Amino acid sequence: MQDKLQFFINHTEFTERPTAPLKPFSYEELIKALNFHRSIPGYAPTPLYNLPALSEKLGVKSICLKDESQRFVLKAFKVLGGAYAMARHIAEKLDKDISELPFDVMTSDEVRKILKEVTFATTTDGNHGRGVAWMARQLKQKSVVYMPKGSSPERLTAIRNEGATAEIVDMNYDDAVRMTAEQAEKHGWIVVQDTAWEGYEKIPLWIMQGYGSLMLESLEQLHQVPPTHVFVQAGVGSFAGMAQGMLTAAYGENRPKVIVAEALIADCLYRSALSKKGDAIAVGGDLQTVMAGLACGEANSIGWDLLRDYANGFASCPDFVATHGMRILGNPLAGDPRIVSGESGAVTTGLLSILIQSPAMAETRQQLGLNQDSRILVISTEGDTDPQRYLDIVWDGEIPSFKKY
Numbered sequence: 059m060q061d062k063l064q065f066f067i068n069h070t071e072f073t074e075r076p077t078a079p080l081k082p083f084s085y086e087e088l089i090k091a092l093n094f095h096r097s098i099p100g101y102a103p104t105p106l107y108n109l110p111a112l113s114e115k116l117g118v119k120s121i122c123l124k125d126e127s128q129r130f131v132l133k134a135f136k137v138l139g140g141a142y143a144m145a146r147h148i149a150e151k152l153d154k155d156i157s158e159l160p161f162d163v164m165t166s167d168e169v170r171k172i173l174k175e176v177t178f179a180t181t182t183d184g185n186h187g188r189g190v191a192w193m194a195r196q197l198k199q200k201s202v203v204y205m206p207k208g209s210s211p212e213r214l215t216a217i218r219n220e221g222a223t224a225e226i227v228d229m230n231y232d233d234a235v236r237m238t239a240e241q242a243e244k245h246g247w248i249v250v251q252d253t254a255w256e257g258y259e260k261i262p263l264w265i266m267q268g269y270g271s272l273m274l275e276s277l278e279q280l281h282q283v284p285p286t287h288v289f290v291q292a293g294v295g296s297f298a299g300m301a302q303g304m305l306t307a308a309y310g311e312n313r314p315k316v317i318v319a320e321a322l323i324a325d326c327l328y329r330s331a332l333s334k335k336g337d338a339i340a341v342g343g344d345l346q347t348v349m350a351g352l353a354c355g356e357a358n359s360i361g362w363d364l365l366r367d368y369a370n371g372f373a374s375c376p377d378f379v380a381t382h383g384m385r386i387l388g389n390p391l392a393g394d395p396r397i398v399s400g401e402s403g404a405v406t407t408g409l410l411s412i413l414i415q416s417p418a419m420a421e422t423r424q425q426l427g428l429n430q431d432s433r434i435l436v437i438s439t440e441g442d443t444d445p446q447r448y449l450d451i452v453w454d455g456e457i458p459s460f461k462k463y
């Protein structure tokens with residue numbers, strides 16, 4: 059396996075003739091999700107940290123980091139999507155507008171009585187399934203969660219602790235998604251999957267809109283002054299696609315440049331962009347990477363269309379990019395805050411650091427316009443969602459052997 063960071067600058071014809079719809083990512087749509095999230099007890103915007111010492115060290119104007127380790131008690135942004143999609147599903151069943159169903163009404167016994175028993179099903183590397191299980195428990199409903207081969211037992215326990223029936227299955231993420239859909243069909247479960255495919259788009263779109271709260275909060279924290287560059291990570295590309303859609307809908311031609319970081323072993327978006335054909339290309343196999351959240355080899359069709367048409371660059375990142383980012387954030391330069399960022403969360407910071415500091419990246423850096431005037435927004439999408447693995451990496455410099463986990 060080639061163990062080198064690869065980068066693709068997106069200058070294809072698609073960026074000149076975009077076709078991906080932006081309306082679902084307009085402020086009017088995304089604010090509905092944020093208003094629902096605001097009604098959840100314990101809701102608070104996650105912090106946006108300014109990192110002046112790191113920006114000075116890297117020679118850019120500013121670096122701000124959105125820290126999703128503090129999202130409710132779940133340590134990752136993912137619950138924003140699952141919870142909102144489940145809420146929208148229920149609103150639709152009750153023939154009501156989501157604005158009429160704030161969280162306390164949504165989770166009330168009255169609503170449960172009308173709905174009767176519902177089982178929500180999903181496949182997850184950890185974070186999404188935990189969010190679905192958490193929301194199902196609030197709704198006093200059931201959840202079934204499957205995790206792909208190689209998933210962390212700690213993350214499985216965290217999902218079971220939220221009340222889900224959960225297991226690790228002997229197949230990769232994308233095959234587990236297909237199996238979940240089959241099981242759901244058989245048992246009458248509602249699939250809450252964080253990726254779209256032909257014929258399954260409504261729930262994934264709601265999930266993407268739910269993630270939008272993170273971007274609306276960030277812009278508010280930046281006093282509506284958009285950054286020049288935004289670094290996002292991607293598994294199937296639902297989150298990155300949302301960020302791209304939201305920024306494009308809001309700022310048009312003046313939007314920030316979006317840079318997408320993927321795990322090398324599951325770099326379906328990078329490969330799809332590189333092919334310049336416009337169609338998404340799938341990556342198969344075991345997809346073992348330290349970035350568990352990014353170990354998905356088949357793109358979300360809605361997310362891919364947005365990224366193909368509007369993103370500025372795609373990075374295929376070996377594991378060392380993520381572990382580099384974890385150490386930078388966990389061992390801050392004097393004056394910067396300490397941030398606990400897990401494997402999938404930290405890859406964007408690792409990528410930024412390498413793009414700026416590596417002589418091999420000079421041309422890419424220049425093409426992206428990364429320089430002393432850059433105002434950068436980096437998203438850290440998770441904290442230590444597997445605390446032991448976090449320590450093994452940060453204390454011992456150990457890139458996990460997947461046999462051990």
Ligand SMILES: Cc1ncc(COP(=O)(O)O)c(C=O)c1O
Nearest residue numbers: 292293294295296297351439440
């Ligand atoms: C922590 C974390 N970051 C990023 C992602 C990537 O999101 P997406 O699959 O929408 O690309 C995930 C997905 O599970 C995740 O758990």
